Amino acid sequence: MNSMMIVDDAAFARLMLRHLFESMGFEIIAEADTGEEAVRMYRLYRPALVLMDISMPGMDGLAASEKIIEFDRDAKIIVCSAVVHRETVIKAIRAGALDFIAKPLQRDRVVMSVQSIMGMGE
Structure with a gap:
């Protein structure tokens, strides 16, 4: 089973994402609601995949993604955000995200x- 961390400052969003990813066969081993917590949790649990929101209080998801990639250059991160501007997508990819989902x-x-990044269902 693939392990995963969900990072979003909205508890309801984390719950919905948990259901979605568990239905895809993922084990949610960590959740975080800030960028700082995401970096700490990643170092502790080393999930196979991270779904990272951008807009959070304190350290945002882009900065957290950069810190995670500095720690583990092979980390697999998908960034998601309601703010979908070309510049935001470019910043997410430069921060180390493998994909950006609106x-x-x-x-x-x-x-x-997820199938593309994790090599599932090929």
Whole structure:
């Protein structure tokens, strides 16, 4: 089973994402609601995949992604945000994200991204 960490400052969003990813066969081994917590949790649990929101209080998801990549250059991070501007997508990819998904998340788009990144369902 693939392990995963969900990072979003909204508890309801984390709950919905937990259900989505568990239905895809992931084990949610960590959740975080700030960038700082995401970096700490990543170092502690080393999940196979991270779904990272951008807009959070304190350290945002882009800075947290950079810190995680500094720690583990092979980390697999998908960034998601309701703010979908070309510049934001470019910043996410430069921060180390392997994909950028717009919120609200659509199940088919999430599945496609995860399958591509994790090499599932090929």
